[in-house]
Amino acid sequence: MGTLELARLQFASTTIFHYFFVPMSIGLALIIAIMQTLYVKKGDEIYKRMTKFWGTLFLINFAVGVVTGILQEFQFGMNWSTYSRFVGDVFGPSLAIEGLLAFFMESTFIGIWIFGWDRLSKRVHLISIWLVSIGTILSAFWILSANAFMQHPVGYELADGRAQMTSIKEILTNGHLWVQFPHTLFAAFATGAFLIAGVSAWKIAKKHDVTMFKKSFRISIIVATISAMFVMVFGHQQAQNLVETQPMKLAAAEALWNTSDDPAPFTVLAGIDTDAKENSFEIQIPYLLSLFSYSKFSGEVEGMNQIQAAYEAKYGPGDYIPPVKTVFWSFRAMVMSGTAMLLLGLYGWYASRKDLLEKKPWFTKIMVYAISLPFIANTVGWIMTEMGRQPWVVFGVMQTKDAVSPSVTFNEVLFSFISFTLMYAILAGVTVYLFVKHIKKKDQPEDTSGNLDDPFDVSEEEATPNVT
Amino acid sequence: MSLNEFWFLLIAILFVGFFILEGFDFGVGTVARFLGKDDAEKRTYIGTIGPFWDANEVWLITAGGAMFAAFPHWYATLFSGFYIPFVFMLLALILRGVSFEFREKVNTERWKNIWDWTLFIGSALPPVLWGVALTNFMTGMPIDGDKEMVGGFLQFLHPFALLGGVMFLLLCIVHGLQFITIRTEGELQERARRASKRFAPFALISLLAFAIIGWLTTDIFTYHGTFWIILPIGAWAALLVASMLNIKKSDIWAFTLTSVTIGLLIASVFIGMFPRVMISTISEAHNLTILNAASGSYTLKVMSYFSLTLLPFVLGYQGWSYYVFRQRLKKDDELGY
Numbered sequence: 172m173g174t175l176e177l178a179r180l181q182f183a184s185t186t187i188f189h190y191f192f193v194p195m196s197i198g199l200a201l202i203i204a205i206m207q208t209l210y211v212k213k214g215d216e217i218y219k220r221m222t223k224f225w226g227t228l229f230l231i232n233f234a235v236g237v238v239t240g241i242l243q244e245f246q247f248g249m250n251w252s253t254y255s256r257f258v259g260d261v262f263g264p265s266l267a268i269e270g271l272l273a274f275f276m277e278s279t280f281i282g283i284w285i286f287g288w289d290r291l292s293k294r295v296h297l298i299s300i301w302l303v304s305i306g307t308i309l310s311a312f313w314i315l316s317a318n319a320f321m322q323h324p325v326g327y328e329l330a331d332g333r334a335q336m337t338s339i340k341e342i343l344t345n346g347h348l349w350v351q352f353p354h355t356l357f358a359a360f361a362t363g364a365f366l367i368a369g370v371s372a373w374k375i376a377k378k379h380d381v382t383m384f385k386k387s388f389r390i391s392i393i394v395a396t397i398s399a400m401f402v403m404v405f406g407h408q409q410a411q412n413l414v415e416t417q418p419m420k421l422a423a424a425e426a427l428w429n430t431s432d433d434p435a436p437f438t439v440l441a442g443i444d445t446d447a448k449e450n451s452f453e454i455q456i457p458y459l460l461s462l463f464s465y466s467k468f469s470g471e472v473e474g475m476n477q478i479q480a481a482y483e484a485k486y487g488p489g490d491y492i493p494p495v496k497t498v499f500w501s502f503r504a505m506v507m508s509g510t511a512m513l514l515l516g517l518y519g520w521y522a523s524r525k526d527l528l529e530k531k532p533w534f535t536k537i538m539v540y541a542i543s544l545p546f547i548a549n550t551v552g553w554i555m556t557e558m559g560r561q562p563w564v565v566f567g568v569m570q571t572k573d574a575v576s577p578s579v580t581f582n583e584v585l586f587s588f589i590s591f592t593l594m595y596a597i598l599a600g601v602t603v604y605l606f607v608k609h610i611k612k613k614d615q616p617e618d619t620s621g622n623l624d625d626p627f628d629v630s631e632e633e634a635t636p637n638v639t
Numbered sequence: 640m641s642l643n644e645f646w647f648l649l650i651a652i653l654f655v656g657f658f659i660l661e662g663f664d665f666g667v668g669t670v671a672r673f674l675g676k677d678d679a680e681k682r683t684y685i686g687t688i689g690p691f692w693d694a695n696e697v698w699l700i701t702a703g704g705a706m707f708a709a710f711p712h713w714y715a716t717l718f719s720g721f722y723i724p725f726v727f728m729l730l731a732l733i734l735r736g737v738s739f740e741f742r743e744k745v746n747t748e749r750w751k752n753i754w755d756w757t758l759f760i761g762s763a764l765p766p767v768l769w770g771v772a773l774t775n776f777m778t779g780m781p782i783d784g785d786k787e788m789v790g791g792f793l794q795f796l797h798p799f800a801l802l803g804g805v806m807f808l809l810l811c812i813v814h815g816l817q818f819i820t821i822r823t824e825g826e827l828q829e830r831a832r833r834a835s836k837r838f839a840p841f842a843l844i845s846l847l848a849f850a851i852i853g854w855l856t857t858d859i860f861t862y863h864g865t866f867w868i869i870l871p872i873g874a875w876a877a878l879l880v881a882s883m884l885n886i887k888k889s890d891i892w893a894f895t896l897t898s899v900t901i902g903l904l905i906a907s908v909f910i911g912m913f914p915r916v917m918i919s920t921i922s923e924a925h926n927l928t929i930l931n932a933a934s935g936s937y938t939l940k941v942m943s944y945f946s947l948t949l950l951p952f953v954l955g956y957q958g959w960s961y962y963v964f965r966q967r968l969k970k971d972d973e974l975g976y
Contacts, residue, residue, distance in 0.1 A: 248718025259711020270701035
C-alpha cells in the first residue's frame with residue numbers, strides 16, 4: 172500500500188465515521204424541534220419530557236459530529252494539497268460559506284438551546300432549536316454543493332492550471348446538487364426518525380413510560396415514512412441524472428459490461444468477473460432498467476466497455492472503470508435497506524394509528540434492529556457514489572491519484588491514520604455506552620396530570636403492570 | 640483596497656477573533672480541573688464557557704474555509720506542511736470538544752476525572768501548538784518552488800518556537816482566568832483573581848522575551864517601518880495594565896485588556912507578514928503572497944458578497960448569546976446539562 176491508498180483509506184474511514192453522526196444530528200434536530208413545537212403549542216409537559224429525553228441523545232451525538240467535522244475541514248489541505256490547490260477556487264467557497272452560514276448558526280443556537288431553558292421565553296427558546304435544525308440543513312446543502320462539483324463539475328474554467336470559478340449560479344443550480352441534496356437530506360431525516368422509532372419501540376416493549384414513547388413513536392414514524400418515500404423519489408431522479416452525467420457509475424451499479432438491449436432489463440443479481448469484463452450469470456427483470464433510467468419502458472443503457480472506449484478517446488489511455496463489485500453491491504444494499512425502511516415505516520404508521528404496538532412484540536423487536544437500516548443505506552450510498560466516480564476525484568477533470576499531498580510521507584499519513592482510528596474507536600465506544608445507558612435508564616413520568624386531555628393514555632398507563 | 644487585500648484582512652480578523660474568543664476557552668479548560676476543588680466547582684468553572692466554546696471554535700473552521708476559498712495555496716501549503724502538529728492539534732480539539740458533553744453524563748468520580756484530564760490536555764495543547772505555528776510564521780518555513788514545505792516537522796520545534804508555545808499558553812491561561820472573574824462571583828471569582836496574579840508575571844516575561852527575539856531575528860515587527868513595533872509593545876503594555884487592574888479587582892477592564900493583548904499580538908504577526916502569507920526561508924521568490932496564493936478574482940468577489948452579507952448577522956447573534964448568558968455563575972448553580 173502506498174501513500175495514495177493510505178490517504179484514501181483515511182479519507183474513507185474518517186468520512187464514514189463522521190457520517191454516522193451527521194445524518195443522525197440532522198434528523199434528530201428536526202424531530203426534536205417538532206416535539207418542542209408541540210410542547211409550546213399544546214402546553215403539555217409530556218412533550219417537554221420527550222424533547223429532553225431525545226435532546227440528551229441528540230447532544231451526545233451532535234458533539235461527536237462536530238468534533239469529527241473539524242478534521243473534515245482540514246483533511247483536504249493535509250492529505251490532498253494538490254487537490255486543494257487545483258479546486259480551492261471552486262470547492263473552498265462552499266466550505267467557507269458553510270462555516271459562515273451554517274456552523275455559526277448551529278453552534279451558537281445549540282449553546283443557547285442547552286443553557287437557555289430557564290433564561291429565555293418559551294417561544295424564543297423554541298426558535299433556537301429550529302435555528303439549529305435549519306443550520307444543519309444549510310450545512311448539508313453547502314457541503315453537498317462542493318460534492319456535487321466533484322460528481323458533475325460546472326461553473327468553472329481551467330486557467331493557469333487550476334479550476335477557477337466562473338459562475339456561482341451554475342454551481343448552485345447544478346442538476347446533480349438538486350437531486351443529491353434532497354436525497355441525502357431525507358435520508359438524514361429518516362436516520363434520526365428510525366433511531367427514535369426503534370428506541371421508542373424498545374421502550375414500549377419494556378413498558379417504560381409507554382404514553383410518552385408511543386407519542387414519540389408516532390411522530391418519528393410519520394417523519395420516517397414520508398422521508399423514506401422522498402428518498403426513493405429523489406433516488407430515482409438521481410439515477411436519471413447519472414445517465415447524463417456519469418453513465419459509467421450507472422453502468423457499474425448495474426454490472427452492465429456491454430450496452431443493453433432496448434428496453435433494458437434490470438440485473439438483480441450477477442456473478443461479476445472484473446478480469447474478463449463479463450458476468451458469469453445474471454438474474455434480470457425485463458424493462459426495469461429503462462424505467463429507472465428514463466421513466467419509460469424503452470431505451471438502451473450504455474455498457475462499461477463502450478464507455479471505456481469513448482473515455483479513452485476523450486481523456487487518453489487509462490482504466491476508467493470503477494471497482495464494479497463494490498459499486499454493484501453497495502447499490503443493492505442501499506436499495507434494499509431503503510425499501511425495507513419504507514415498508515416498516517408504512518406498517519409502523521398503521522400500527523401506531525391502530526394502537527397495535529404493544530400487541531405486536533415481533534414488530535417492536537424488528538424496529539429496534541431497523542435502527543441500523545438507514546446507517547447501512549447512508550454508508551453504502553456514499554461508498555457507491557464516491558467509488559463509482561473513480562478513477563476521478565473531480566469527474567473528467569482530475570484523477571484521484573493526482574490529488575494527494577506530495578510533501579507528506581507515507582509514515583506521516585500512517586501516524587495520523589492510526590491515531591485518528593484509535594481516537595474514533597474511543598469516541599464510538601463512549602458514545603454507544605452513553606446511548607445505551609441513557610436509553611436503558613427507566614425514568615418514571617414526574618407528572619401525568621398533563622395527559623388528562625387524553626384519558627385513554629392515562630388508563631392504559633395505570634392498567635399496565637410494571638414489569639422490567 | 641484590492642479584493643486580495645480585503646481577503647487577507649478578513650482572514651486576519653477571523654484569526655484575531657478566534658484567538659481572543661477561543662483563547663479564554665483554552666485558558667478556562669486548562670485551569671478548571673486545578674482551580675476547582677470539588678466537582679461542583681469544576682462544573683461551574685467549565686460552565687462559564689459552556690454556552691460559548693462551540694461557536695468560538697467555528698471562528699477557526701470559518702477561517703480555514705476562508706483560506707481554502709480565497710488563498711488555496713496558503714491552505715494547502717500550511718496544512719500539508721504542518722502535518723504532524725496539526726494531527727496533534729486536531730486530536731486535542733476532538734478530545735476537548737467531547738469532554739464538555741461526556742463529562743456530565745455519568746456521575747462517578749472516576750468518569751469525571753477522565754474527562755477533566757482530557758479537557759485539560761485538549762485545552763492546553765492547542766495554544767502551545769498555535770504558539771509554535773505563530774512563531775514559525777514569523778521566522779518563515781522551508782517552502783520550495785512548488786509551494787511545498789520540505790524537511791519534516793522537527794524543524795518547527797526550535798527554541799524560539801517553543802518559547803512562542805509556552806508564551807501563548809500562558810497568555811491564554813491569564814486571559815481565561817480574567818474571563819472567569821467576569822463570569823463568576825464569590826470565592827470562585829476570588830480564586831481566579833489570585834491565580835491570575837500568580838501567572839501574570841510569567842506571561843509578561845515570556846511575552847517580552849518573545850517580542851524581543853522576534854524583533855531581533857525576524858522582520859515581522861518592523862517590516863512596514865519601525866513605527867509598527869508599537870503593536871507588540873502595546874500588547875505587552877496592555878498585559879501589564881491588565882495584571883494591575885486584576886489586583887484592583889477591576890475585572891471587566893482587565894479582561895478587555897488581555898483581549899487587547901492577544902488581539903494586538905496576532906494582528907502584529909499578520910501585519911508583519913503582509914503582503915506575504917507564508918515566508919519561505921529557502922528563497923524570497925518562493926514566498927506565498929496574497930497574489931500568487933489567491934483564487935481568481937471572480938471567486939473573491941462572490942465570497943465578498945456572501946461574507947459581507949452574513950458576517951453582521953453572525954456577529955449580532957453571537958453577541959446576543961453573550962448577553963443572554965451575562966448572569967454570573969456561583970457554585971451549585973443549575974447549569975443546562
